[in-house]
Amino acid sequence: MDIALFDFDLPERLIAQKPLKNRDASKLMVVDRKNGNIVHSEFVNVINYMNKDDVLVLNDTRVFPARIYGESSYGGKIEVLLVKNIEGKIWEVMCKPGKRALVGKKFHFINGKIEMEVIGINPDGNRIVNFTYDGEIYDILNKNGTIPLPPYIKDVLEDKEKYQTVYSNKIGSIAAPTAGLHFTNELLLKIRNKGVKIVYITLHVGLGTFLPVKTNDIDNHNMHSEYYEISNEAAEFINLAKSKGNKIVSVGTTTVRVLETVFSKNGKCVGEKGYTDIFIKPGYKFSAVDSLITNFHLPKSTLIILISAFYNREKILTAYEEAILNEYRFFSFGDSMIII
Structure with missing residues (x-):
């Protein structure tokens, strides 16, 4: 596929330069794959799209001053x-x-x-x-050292913890798993109290996640490998949910890549450590993830390619057009989308 198919025009003013004061106050676009509907909400309402016994999977990596x-x-x-x-x-x-x-x-x-x-x-x-x-x-x-903020963020970040998730634990990333930046401890507690199981995996975000695609044909793009690990306990909860027909809700594309790597190798979730260079693009058959919480991504990136594979390229670009019309904030400190 031509990389130009994943391009779009983004006004520079919509590139978020600073995080919001309240993490969960960001906008939330809800994209329903079954009927194509789009709903505009706030991130604090993301809990409404999870049910008892679903599993919310978070990447607990921590950024270091690299x-x-x-x-x-x-x-x-x-x-x-x-x-x-x-x-x-x-x-x-x-x-x-x-x-x-x-x-x-x-x-x-x-x-x-x-x-x-x-x-x-x-x-x-x-x-x-x-x-x-x-x-x-x-x-x-x-x-x-210095936290390596993305080059599109020009403002100085006074509070470096704003570029960490509240549940960051295992140091090793050179960029944050930004879909998780919206969660607060209070929101996670409400989700847990609803009966949703919260589990953690680790993928240390490196070049594989954010390097741009420089080839015209996306099939010629080579992904850098990134380290991941998943515990036996997390794998058991995920497999139990799948066996009962409950949803696996992935927070971020990094979490998707871990889960799909493990499922594609083993046919189920297993506890393991390793490296993944999986490149998920249209035509890929998902076996692990049922819903995806993600930010709004750069044009022609592996990230927008992944979410296009999860739903539909044309419909994702249409959703992005609607996000621009509604002044959504884009990229690392921007607003959120849940694809259900």
Whole structure:
């Protein structure tokens, strides 16, 4: 399929620059796949689209301050984004400017607290590096690193916790699973009290989630792999719900990709850890997810391709047109959609 089929025009004013004061006060567009109806609501009402014994699945990953700034022994400046831990102190990173990060080159960061040597270059230009530091890397980054906000967010984020879900727990992402940003602890409690089972999976959000599609034919796009894990307990609750005909409600595309990866491999949900590079596009047959809570995504992204696969490309674009007419806020800090 041509990537242009997933393009749309978005007024820049609708790109949300700041989170709302109250997380669950965002708009909620309800898209019904059975009858094609669209309802405009508020996110706090998302509970109305879950029933007793349904399972709400959340991604409990936590964003870490993955961007650091350093220089070489010759004074050349460099910006580094830690992408993925390969093993021990060896990481895959993105460097800017890349021309300075040649194999064998060394850089230092945070007044020498972190040293880095480039030991390899991937075909996509990412570097493989060996870090040297004392202590725990995440402790150093939490004190000295920068949260890597998406480039379309120009405003300074004063409260960094606003880019974390309230249930974030396992550190390892370089971007937030933004569909979950709308939930408050109070709303989750109401959902739980309704009899909905809440379970957590983990996918550490990396390049696979947010890198743009650069090929004209989406079939030629290669997804980067991302680490995931799902517990035996979560798998049991999901399988029980499926066996009884209850719904699996996925919060975000990252959660969808974990569940569909596991189901496609095993025919059911199982507790496991691994890496997924699943690319869900129109024609894909879903076996795990029944409803999807998601944000409004970038044009020509793997995310809008995924939700088009979950429903229908033309109808998703029509819903996006309606969202624009109704001044919905788009992208990470934007409003929400539930596809039922």
